Amino acid sequence: MTAPPLLDAHLVADRGAFHLDARLRIGAGEVVALLGPNGAGKTTALRALAGLHPLSAGHLTLDGVDLDRPDRRVWTPPERRPVGVVFQDYLLFPHLSALDNVAFGPRRRGADRRAARARARGWLDRVGLGGQARHKPRQLSGGQAQRVALARALAVEPTLLLLDEPLAALDARTRLDTRAELQRHLGAHPGATLLVTHDPLDALVLADRLVIVEQGRVVQEGDAATVTARPRTDYVARLVGLNLHRGHADGHAVTVGGLTLTTADTVRGDAFVAFPPAAVALHPTRPDGSPRNVWPATVTGVQRHGDNLRVQLAGPVAVAADVTPAAAAHLGLRPGQPVWAAVKAAETRAYPA
């Protein structure tokens, strides 16, 4: 039995027809990324944790204190939660300087004006913006505004730090620098951190653990290695760039649709089989030779994908294949063309569903 997590929440909330039902546990010093497509309920979960959206059931316990217990009519207003939020478009108060924005939290939580400003100055120095203390938000660049927003949220020394798409509003170049710096600050934060994002790269770089939500439910969670190696939904598979199929396994054979794939792993019962697009080889005629998974397919689309071309194939199973431009030219790939697809058993991975 390990120590109880700092955050223990079962978030049940409704927003119109949308229903959220998600369990979240985050330990002290742990950074969890809540990842999911648009409209999956990520922002609703974040707002519920911050007290900006009421829970209809479930519970929210932070550091052993029940903040929300709808069944016992316990509810804590946002201003009395030890929670800091970095909003997607930062929401820095436009009429206050960077320093006063950061001092706002400490001041509201009981520090006198001088102490609050001193603390704010310390945080601005820590994010490297000591020189911009007197600037108004409109005088700050996107990256600087993001860092002020982070300093403002951290200045209240929150037990739970929430970040809503913290890098989404930045251009690509600023994003790279800011992501690296954000990683440093999140690593130093002693409390629990929840990062809401739809960008898998942000999640992989910044988080210790991923929680993936779709349609208001947690569909998969685990560390980056597990999630990327063994996706459990089409969304996760697309995110990590794998072909994913669900079928029935009997030892080394997994039956998917009308096709039986041979895999290196041994599984029985309902199972997933996953393989990268680069493992799919295309041939103009049926290839012979070593034992392979081979099936006839039809090209439905071809797009650029990095230096290669990604080919969408229809057939007994729908898969994506990556081929080099040279190979594509050799095959003369175009939509509607019949090809043979082949995948080595050693390049597939099978695991229980």
Added chain:
Amino acid sequence: MTRPARRRQRVPLPLLLPAGLGLLFLVLPLAGLLVRTPWTTLPRRLAQPGVLTALRLSLETATAATLLCVALGVPLAWLLARVEFPGRRLVRALVTVPLVLPPVVGGVALLLVFGRRGLLGSWLDATFGVTLPFTTAGVVLAEAFVAMPFLVIAVEGALRGADARYEEAAATLGAGRWTTFTRVTLPLVAPGVAAGAVLCWARALGEFGATITFAGNYPGRTQTMPLAVYLALETDVQAAIVLSLVLLTVSVAILAGLRDRWVGVT
């Protein structure tokens, strides 16, 4: 001018004609005022004691009425914009009633409530010895009654236009609703409050009907500029023109000054 050449825009005649007539209609009476002003006797007439007294009373009461409207109207606008409560639409409609009510009727209504034998007036008189009708305070009350909707509507519009998520951000930083209102909401809508206060002040300055009904027409006590103009018109048209010119000059000067300094570009 080095402005880049723009395609000459043709204004259709059916729009240009009424637009020109409308402008003429608004400007012509003002021009008439200037044309008929007795410029030669102007300095002597301005020096008459009654003019300055009425002007000062007008400015003082309009300013006091505006302060009263801001103190009561801003919280009312906040309530209408930010708090869901049953009957909110009805309250919003009630707030705008003084806009459509003839000011004289407003004055009569004020007399029925705050008059010596009125619903509240008799109690005020008996308990505190306070009498409002036919006093300077009564002028302020009448002006505030007529002018408050302008402020409430302007501030409510500003509040609805302001991003309420700033208030959520303030809450997550530990600010309660009152602190959020004073530290975040009010600074964000300050231009809207200023614009509303200017409108409110202008309306109060020109107030006539409710004032003469509720506060009467006593020089030095309740006789504001519009009342003085009306009274002068009965006896001395030249004096009425001079008073009108003074009121016009002062109000235009103050509004122009405030517009540049407070309201900004709108």
